[in-house]
Amino acid sequence: MSKAEILAAIQRNKPVDVELPAPFVPGPADKQDFRESFSGMVNQIGGQVLSVENWAAIETYVHQHFRSDERIVTTIEGLKPAFENVDPTADPHDLADVSLAILPGHFGVAENAAVWLSDGQLGIRVLPFICQHLVIVLKQDSLLANMHEAYDRIGKDRQGFGVFIAGPSKTADIEQSLVIGAHGARSLLVFLLK
Amino acid sequence: MSKPEKDHAALSDVFTRDTDRVDWHDETLWWIRAKRDNAAHQLPEWELLREQASQIKENVLSRLDSYLLEFEVQAEKNGIILHWAKDAATHNQIVYDILQRKGLKHMVKSKSMLTEECHLNEFLEEKGVEVIDSDLGERIVQLAKEPPSHIVLPCIHKKKEEIGEIFSQHLGTPAGISDPKILTETARNHLRQVFLTRKVALTGVNFAVAETGEFVVCTNEGNADMGAHLSEVHIAAMGIEKIIPKRKHLGVFLRLLTRSATGQPITTYSSHYAKPRAGQEMHLILVDNGRSAQLGRADFRNSLKCIRCGACMNTCPVYRRSGGHSYHTAIAGPIGSILAPNLDMEKYADLPFASTLCGSCSNVCPVKIDIHNQLYKWRQVIVKAGYVDSKKVAAMKLMSFTLSNTARFVMAGKAGRMVLKYAPFAVNNSQNVWYKQREMPEPPEMSFRAWYKKHGNNE
Numbered sequence A: 001m002s003k004a005e006i007l008a009a010i011q012r013n014k015p016v017d018v019e020l021p022a023p024f025v026p027g028p029a030d031k032q033d034f035r036e037s038f039s040g041m042v043n044q045i046g047g048q049v050l051s052v053e054n055w056a057a058i059e060t061y062v063h064q065h066f067r068s069d070e071r072i073v074t075t076i077e078g079l080k081p082a083f084e085n086v087d088p089t090a091d092p093h094d095l096a097d098v099s100l101a102i103l104p105g106h107f108g109v110a111e112n113a114a115v116w117l118s119d120g121q122l123g124i125r126v127l128p129f130i131c132q133h134l135v136i137v138l139k140q141d142s143l144l145a146n147m148h149e150a151y152d153r154i155g156k157d158r159q160g161f162g163v164f165i166a167g168p169s170k171t172a173d174i175e176q177s178l179v180i181g182a183h184g185a186r187s188l189l190v191f192l193l194k
Numbered sequence B: 001m002s003k004p005e006k007d008h009a010a011l012s013d014v015f016t017r018d019t020d021r022v023d024w025h026d027e028t029l030w031w032i033r034a035k036r037d038n039a040a041h042q043l044p045e046w047e048l049l050r051e052q053a054s055q056i057k058e059n060v061l062s063r064l065d066s067y068l069l070e071f072e073v074q075a076e077k078n079g080i081i082l083h084w085a086k087d088a089a090t091h092n093q094i095v096y097d098i099l100q101r102k103g104l105k106h107m108v109k110s111k112s113m114l115t116e117e118c119h120l121n122e123f124l125e126e127k128g129v130e131v132i133d134s135d136l137g138e139r140i141v142q143l144a145k146e147p148p149s150h151i152v153l154p155c156i157h158k159k160k161e162e163i164g165e166i167f168s169q170h171l172g173t174p175a176g177i178s179d180p181k182i183l184t185e186t187a188r189n190h191l192r193q194v195f196l197t198r199k200v201a202l203t204g205v206n207f208a209v210a211e212t213g214e215f216v217v218c219t220n221e222g223n224a225d226m227g228a229h230l231s232e233v234h235i236a237a238m239g240i241e242k243i244i245p246k247r248k249h250l251g252v253f254l255r256l257l258t259r260s261a262t263g264q265p266i267t268t269y270s271s272h273y274a275k276p277r278a279g280q281e282m283h284l285i286l287v288d289n290g291r292s293a294q295l296g297r298a299d300f301r302n303s304l305k306c307i308r309c310g311a312c313m314n315t316c317p318v319y320r321r322s323g324g325h326s327y328h329t330a331i332a333g334p335i336g337s338i339l340a341p342n343l344d345m346e347k348y349a350d351l352p353f354a355s356t357l358c359g360s361c362s363n364v365c366p367v368k369i370d371i372h373n374q375l376y377k378w379r380q381v382i383v384k385a386g387y388v389d390s391k392k393v394a395a396m397k398l399m400s401f402t403l404s405n406t407a408r409f410v411m412a413g414k415a416g417r418m419v420l421k422y423a424p425f426a427v428n429n430s431q432n433v434w435y436k437q438r439e440m441p442e443p444p445e446m447s448f449r450a451w452y453k454k455h456g457n458n459e
Helices: A002-013 A035-044 A055-065 A147-154 B008-016 B019-041 B046-062 B064-077 B088-102 B113-117 B120-126 B136-143 B160-170 B180-197 B223-230 B249-261 B291-295 B301-305 B311-315 B317-322 B333-343 B360-364 B371-384 B390-403 B406-422 B448-455
Strands: A048-052 A072-074 A100-104 A107-109 A115-118 A133-139 A161-165 A187-193 B081-085 B106-109 B130-133 B200-203 B207-209 B214-219 B233-239 B269-273 B281-287
Touching (some): A002 B064, A002 B291, A035 A187, A055 A133, A055 A187, A115 A133, A115 A147, A147 B249, B008 B019, B008 B317, B019 B311, B019 B317, B046 B064, B046 B249, B046 B301, B064 B207, B081 B088, B088 B120, B088 B200, B088 B233, B088 B281, B106 B180, B113 B120, B113 B233, B120 B130, B130 B136, B136 B180, B160 B180, B180 B223, B200 B223, B207 B249, B214 B223, B214 B233, B223 B269, B291 B301, B291 B333, B301 B333, B311 B333, B390 B406
Parallel strands (some): A072 A100, B106 B130, B200 B233, B233 B281
Antiparallel strands (some): B214 B269
């Protein structure tokens, strides 16, 4: 009954029909290589970017920066032999003690450092939020200029869940002092892979 | 309709008693406004984006019914269970029914101004359901038993020492701790246990896409996602005006939202929920609660374009110096002052007057709502409807009587100068609201008219 009442009220009260505006055309990007602007933006929001040649370099970095008794999980084919693999059918609560998650991103956005991840790559949706630290691996040629290009790239993809992640979780709710590590990951490192 | 216990002026008196705090509040919010400017100026196409967003919303309002129906079809295809709520009571009952059916009595909630508007927490608590707010700022005000004072920065009115005190009382931190890092870490650990143990999570909605049946939730903390992805039941609540036609329009709105709100290029997390995960239930409640009525008020309908960024609050000279609680409504500041009278004109009759009409709110609004014009128009509607204090009506009538006649105006000017000069005690007292926190001016020797007569002809 609520539905019929709401729709009737809208039909009674709505203004005359207005067309959608023509699609937005963003200003031209000043360059085609967005590595520098993307990295600068990631740093600005509390994350870090490293360029690497291959999977082995990522593996080495992780072993150097995390203890062997810490739980490190991944959904990336190239890293599966080196780290624990995520079982997509497992209970999400089982991930509560994950120290580091290494996940693949579809693409990164230069204007705001956002990286797009979706169901297929996440394994379990809560993973990039519940882990203490997050590593996202991006192909270096997958960087886009802005959010308009980002949604062009996503297109009509009917994923069940997708998320733009820009930097580590943070809050400034206490007197506007920025604190990194609110409820999600305490750090974000993006590897740009050749 | 009901009268408020205290109006904006009376509630501001409470806030302005502590002048140091007022200055601090004012400067903090102005700093956020400055960050917004900085972020906006970095995009050459900023003004075009605002115009685009405004026009998209124009289209949405004119086809709201068909977009909602399109959204319903797509969302249900995705496996989302859709509910329609014509008012706050219906919305609250829908949430409670879902909890009851599942036998759940503990819920975690991320930021949703809509549930503040509907007073969901109070409703559920009366029914014996525990609700824990998981946004840090909202958790702080919840523990302090206060409403949020700002839609984006819920505890912007609180000092870190006061927050330390609250944490020491409720979360067991040692007394005297006020370091934001330590307090945030404490909240992180406390709320992590909440996320891991709650079976139902409620989130707000920033945008819902008619074309795809998905909805988008934006947070910096990650609390909405922690709650939703660990829950068996995810309930999302949204006002019907949050709908946008196409997914690609998110590109426009996400570029504007956080730059306008805090000066960030985007929130840390912009989560797109389309389908429940295997074994999970996902509900979405579409709430009207006065929005369809506002749609029918031609002068005020475009207030429904609001994307809840809070930029108008951060820039408002009245909000910055009176605090969010002085607005006695869920959404404070300029936008709250044009939304609230639609819900209850008598109760919120004071709010459109809590403004200088300077227009700064309209200048920063990312969807170009003419907020200050609407504040002015609401004043006229409210006076005509008879919801204005009789003293103000009398003063206005006297003013109009005086200003509309030259002789009376000249007389009044003379009288005013005489009083200020020879009987200042007649105006320098608590009966005169203009004397509060101000000295009355030195009276000039003569009026401008007299001065001009004397000097105007012999340059």
